[in-house]
Amino acid sequence: MQLLPPVPGAAMEKSYVSVFLLLVAISCALAAKDAGKKETKETKETTAKPKLPQTLSRGWGDQLIWTQTYEEALFRAKHSNKPLMIIHHLDDCPHSQALKKAFAESKDIQKLAEQFILLNLVYETTDKNLSPDGQYVPRILFIDPSLTVRADITGRYSNRLYAYEPSDISLLYSNMQKAQKLLKTEL
Amino acid sequence: MQLLPPVPGAAMEKSYVSVFLLLVAISCALAAKDAGKKETKETKETTAKPKLPQTLSRGWGDQLIWTQTYEEALFRAKHSNKPLMIIHHLDDCPHSQALKKAFAESKDIQKLAEQFILLNLVYETTDKNLSPDGQYVPRILFIDPSLTVRADITGRYSNRLYAYEPSDISLLYSNMQKAQKLLKTEL
Numbered sequence: 240m241q242l243l244p245p246v247p248g249a250a251m252e253k254s255y256v257s258v259f260l261l262l263v264a265i266s267c268a269l270a271a272k273d274a275g276k277k278e279t280k281e282t283k284e285t286t287a288k289p290k291l292p293q294t295l296s297r298g299w300g301d302q303l304i305w306t307q308t309y310e311e312a313l314f315r316a317k318h319s320n321k322p323l324m325i326i327h328h329l330d331d332c333p334h335s336q337a338l339k340k341a342f343a344e345s346k347d348i349q350k351l352a353e354q355f356i357l358l359n360l361v362y363e364t365t366d367k368n369l370s371p372d373g374q375y376v377p378r379i380l381f382i383d384p385s386l387t388v389r390a391d392i393t394g395r396y397s398n399r400l401y402a403y404e405p406s407d408i409s410l411l412y413s414n415m416q417k418a419q420k421l422l423k424t425e426l
Numbered sequence: 427m428q429l430l431p432p433v434p435g436a437a438m439e440k441s442y443v444s445v446f447l448l449l450v451a452i453s454c455a456l457a458a459k460d461a462g463k464k465e466t467k468e469t470k471e472t473t474a475k476p477k478l479p480q481t482l483s484r485g486w487g488d489q490l491i492w493t494q495t496y497e498e499a500l501f502r503a504k505h506s507n508k509p510l511m512i513i514h515h516l517d518d519c520p521h522s523q524a525l526k527k528a529f530a531e532s533k534d535i536q537k538l539a540e541q542f543i544l545l546n547l548v549y550e551t552t553d554k555n556l557s558p559d560g561q562y563v564p565r566i567l568f569i570d571p572s573l574t575v576r577a578d579i580t581g582r583y584s585n586r587l588y589a590y591e592p593s594d595i596s597l598l599y600s601n602m603q604k605a606q607k608l609l610k611t612e613l
Contacts, residue, residue, distance in 0.1 A: 293481060293482045293483075293491070293492060293494075294480060294481060294482075295480045295481075295482065295494070296480075304480070305480060307480075307482070307494060307495070307547075307548070307549075308494070308495050308496070308547065308549055308551075309495070310549040310550065310551060310552070311548065311549040314549060360494075360495065361494070361498065362494075362495055362497040362498040362501060363497065364495075364497060365497070365552075
């Protein structure tokens with residue numbers, strides 16, 4: 240359940256990007272730790288009511304259909320023959336929040352997202368295939384209806400292949416288009 | 427993802443209950459199959475909008491705090507030292523629906539449920555510990571904050587130990603009280 244420590248950048252030719260992403264990783268990891276502490280404290284001391292009822296969209300697009308669990312998402316992707324988009328994020332990570340805002344406000348992204356089975360997760364699953372280069376947030380992975388993780392569909396950052404910044408929204412859009420070209424599983 | 431076929435009743439002295447529960451199982455299994463067919467058809471033919479936004483409670487208690495995934499639920503149970511209650515159900519299973527109605531309308535159950543980490547699932551997890559006597563719905567399991575499945579907390583039906591009918595609400599209430607007596611993990 241813990242975030243793994245940042246992996247040292249493999250491609251140092253992109254050192255600015257690496258340093259930037261390292262900072263991203265550190266800030267999100269710290270935010271996550273704080274969140275964990277706060278949560279334990281709150282649960283013990285009070286029984287504060289949340290804003291009810293909770294939604295599956297979590298602000299990533301209230302008009303979209305979100306699946307609840309990884310198991311449900313895999314089932315639906317397979318049976319509907321649509322690609323699955325999984326967004327890992329954290330409520331207390333400013334980079335997740337910024338990406339969420341850009342994602343929710345982009346009409347193009349929201350429209351294209353209707354063609355996907357969608358899942359956003361705050362807690363990591365036990366499936367190692369969902370962390371090809373580590374567990375970090377924000378992190379977006381695509382899964383083909385054949386249930387193959389599309390590790391080939393990556394963002395701009397060499398040390399965190401599946402991370403996106405708000406300025407990468409158009410890259411994310413074209414990656415979603417890539418994911419729509421389904422893998423051919425029958426030869 | 428498929429419901430397993432009903433397991434033949436082990437304790438035939440309770441044959442009425444067994445036959446009744448067998449019927450429950452068959453009707454829910456049929457309902458699940460129909461749901462699967464309908465879903466595939468809908469996804470292919472239309473892009474019908476659901477009632478938005480979807481909630482995590484799914485009608486089991488909109489005023490309660492529901493976790494999204496099994497991973498989240500385990501994390502929260504452990505860190506808050508509260509027992510976890512997991513309800514497996516299906517939207518198209520009349521017995522799940524009847525239990526849900528009784529569960530949501532019982533003020534005592536709703537109040538006591540505030541003391542639990544809560545998760546309701548339509549899709550089975552991959553954890554075999556959550557199906558000690560098979561995968562069927564409705565099925566309610568308790569997990570201690572030490573992350574031990576309380577297989578000892580059972581309902582009235584010998585061939586489906588974790589099934590409850592609407593008339594079993596008071597038994598469910600006392601089972602919730604049992605689950606509140608946490609296992610002592612340190613000797």
